[in-house]
Amino acid sequence: IAGITQAPTSQILAAGRRMTLRCTQDMRHNAMYWYRQDLGLGLRLIHYSNTAGTTGKGEVPDGYSVSRANTDDFPLTLASAVPSQTSVYFCASSADSSNNSPLHFGNGTRLTVT
Amino acid sequence: GQNIDQPTEMTATEGAIVQINCTYQTSGFNGLFWYQQHAGEAPTFLSYNVLDGLEEKGRFSSFLSRSKGYSYLLLKELQMKDSASYLCAVRDSNYQLIWGAGTKLIIKP
Numbered sequence: 219i220a221g222i223t224q225a226p227t228s229q230i231l232a233a234g235r236r237m238t239l240r241c242t243q244d245m246r247h248n249a250m251y252w253y254r255q256d257l258g259l260g261l262r263l264i265h266y267s268n269t270a271g272t273t274g275k276g277e278v279p280d281g282y283s284v285s286r287a288n289t290d291d292f293p294l295t296l297a298s299a300v301p302s303q304t305s306v307y308f309c310a311s312s313a314d315s316s317n318n319s320p321l322h323f324g325n326g327t328r329l330t331v332t
Numbered sequence: 333g334q335n336i337d338q339p340t341e342m343t344a345t346e347g348a349i350v351q352i353n354c355t356y357q358t359s360g361f362n363g364l365f366w367y368q369q370h371a372g373e374a375p376t377f378l379s380y381n382v383l384d385g386l387e388e389k390g391r392f393s394s395f396l397s398r399s400k401g402y403s404y405l406l407l408k409e410l411q412m413k414d415s416a417s418y419l420c421a422v423r424d425s426n427y428q429l430i431w432g433a434g435t436k437l438i439i440k441p
Contacts, residue, residue, distance in 0.1 A: 260336065260431030261375075261419070276428070308374060315427050318363055318382065323374035 221245070222324035224309050230330045231299050239294040239327050241309030247322070249315045250292040252276075252284060254305040255326075261308065267292055268315045299331045334358045336432035338420050343438045344410055352405045352418050352435045360425020366394050366405045367419040369434065375419055378405070407437075415439045 225240045243250065248269045253261040263276030267286040281303060283295045292311075296303055307327045312319040335357045344350040356364070363382040367375040381387055381396035381403060393406040405418055417434040424430055 258433055260433045261421075261429075262431075263428065266428075318380050320365060320377040320380060321375075321429070322377070325374050 222309055222311055222322060224307075224324035224327050226327060227325070228328040228330075230332060231296075233299055233301060233331055235299050237296045237299055237329070239296075239307055239309075239329070241292045241294070241324060242290050243292075243309075243311045243322075243324075244290065245311060245313075245322065246289060247311035247313050248289070249312045249319070250286065251310045251312075251321065252282070252292070252294045253308045253310065254278065254303075255308060256305050264294065264307075266315075299329075301331045303329065304331045305329060334424060334430045336420055336422060336430055338418075338432040338435045340433070341436045341438065343440060344407075346410055346412060346439055346441050348410050349406065349408050350410060350437065352407070352420075352437065354403045354405070354420035354432055356401050356403070356420070356422045356430070356432075358422045358424045358430055361398060362423040362425065362427055364394075364396055364403050365421045365423070365429070366392075366403075367421065369417045369419060371416070378418075410439050412439050412441070 222243045251266045252264040265284040267273045270289045309324040310321040337355045366378040369375040379394040386395045391408045419434045420432040421429045
């Protein structure tokens with residue numbers, strides 16, 4: 219089934235530990251995104267990639283890094299987790315970054331940093 | 333700053349009609365999206381508006397007025413499965429999506 223796969227589904231992580239959230243899409247979409255969703259707030263963009271080999275910073279990039287070595291994969295790394303990074307993380311993709319290209323979302327990773 | 337405003341929560345009755353409003357103030361405008369998100373699930377795309385007017389898609393319609401910075405999502409013949417959060421998002425002049433916090437819609441029998 220075509221779509222976006224995120225792993226893990228959920229994770230409890232000790233503060234200070236390193237963690238990589240995985241995201242893979244099989245729709246050959248050019249653009250990919252990482253968002254975090256917190257109660258009472260809109261989705262906030264962490265990092266994005268308009269095409270393989272390029273990445274950009276979103277609204278809340280501090281403490282996170284990404285890479286886009288190929289079209290399908292867009293991992294998000296927390297170098298040293300802090301409790302404020304407790305959130306639900308959604309990976310998304312779109313055919314391109316143009317006006318009317320809707321985002322398709324993965325099922326999310328629920329991360330708790332203790 | 334950029335801002336998207338939606339009501340936090342709304343309640344409606346099964347079989348009725350409900351209108352969810354969204355007002356926005358963004359640096360530029362390159363389209364407005366509505367998404368549906370059931371609790372614990374991913375957002376899913378509902379509609380896209382870039383020109384003024386009404387876009388109808390089955391039981392769901394979306395309206396846009398660019399001069400007023402205003403959109404609404406209209407849901408007709410409400411079903412229990414429509415209980416979800418509805419997210420409004422605007423693509424700004426840099427083609428980034430700015431998201432509202434979402435409207436939680438509760439459907440009662």
